[in-house]
Amino acid sequence: MTLFDDGTVSLSTVDDRIRCDLTLPDDEGGYQHQYLNNEDWELTESTLSRRDGDYYLHLGFRKPKPEKQVEKQGDDEDKTVHSVDLGIVNIATTSTAYFASGRELGHRHREFERIRGNLQQTGTQSAHRTIQQMSGRESRYVRDVLHRVANDIIEEALEHSCAYIAFENLRHIRERAPPVKGFHQWAHRQLVDLVEYKADAEGICVEYVDPENTSRRCPECGHTSEGNRARQAEFECEKCGATANADYVGAKNVRWRYIRRSLQSSRRTGDGQLALKSGTVTPNRGFVPSD
Ligand SMILES: [Zn+2]
Structure with a gap:
């Protein structure tokens, strides 16, 4: 436009x-x-x-931010990183253990597709009109849900004083099954866009990492294997036996990957703290419980 x-x-x-x-x-x-x-x-x-x-x-x-505020990042400050895993069962899961269920969204979408299929078969003028009204309602509903999830993600990031929000790069082909496509792929894209512009208004940077192995790596011991994901929803490390919700593991690994990359490539994020539910982890100081 x-x-x-x-x-x-x-x-x-x-x-x-x-x-x-x-x-x-x-x-x-x-x-x-x-x-x-x-x-x-x-x-x-x-x-x-x-x-x-x-x-x-x-x-x-x-209202765009004034130029000065954009360069707010100092080199010597510790920066806390918030990270988000995007999925289907949970549309979004954060490193602070916030879960946004995708069940209702998926259920409504399947229901819409089913009714639309039936209406298309009848092929009448009024069926066509009903389809249009329904798809308007559906997209308003999805937008509303995604706006709320985006607001929650921003709120979590602000609560933990995060300077960064990290996502998996959506352009990469994800290794997990079932593959994310169609409606969910579109919803993920929308959600990331919403978070990006809401984060911008709060002075938070949105960054993207390569999603390779984020669903297979054990956040406790680092062991990376297909076998860690014997079940879809649950993570169980073959080596150390650690178990966790698979989406939460994904979110933690996105953050880990972002911090590792930052440490390797620049001083930009300083100590690169990781925002966790009950504290923060830094590569140098280890785990620091929150108040
Ligand atoms: Zn392990």
Whole structure:
């Protein structure tokens, strides 16, 4: 989407780019004009919806941070890292042991797909209309859920004074079964985007790590093996016998990988503390319980 000063907007569609007139309320003092004409605000996530044949463009605006705040990271400060594992049973699990269940989301999606399939078979005009209404409801529901999860992740990070939030790089092909695709892949992408822009407003950096072995490595002894994941939901180390929720292990390993990379590549994260449920771990000082 591109907004132009002449009150038009260019939208890329599945066919082509189209240019439309924006119909803004006439009152020049209206708040819409304030945002559009003020250079302190920049366009962010916006949504296009259709109601009774008319198109409504809901424009999102945000105030970018001043340049100085972006360079807030000092070299000598200890930085705490929060990390997130994205999954299906749990849509998100953090290194502070916050679990956001994905069950309801998955259940609703399957139900929607089933009804949509049935309606498509009938093929009538009214079935088509019902499908459109349903998919509007579904995407509003999913957005609402993902916004809440993103807010929770940010809240956890703030509570533990984390300067970083680490995710697995979604572009990598994940080794775990079942593979994440379709709806969940899309939901993960959306969630990461939401966390990124909410984190930005709080001065928290979002970083990505290579997901290799994050589901197979034992966070207690470091032993890495396919056999550690004999069961899907549970982690059990073949070597030391440590057991844990598999998603929680994933989140801890994302954070471990991020800190290791930071230690190897730069002084950027200082001591690189890891935010844990009951304390923090640093490579130099070991485990420090929280108050
Ligand atoms: Zn182990």
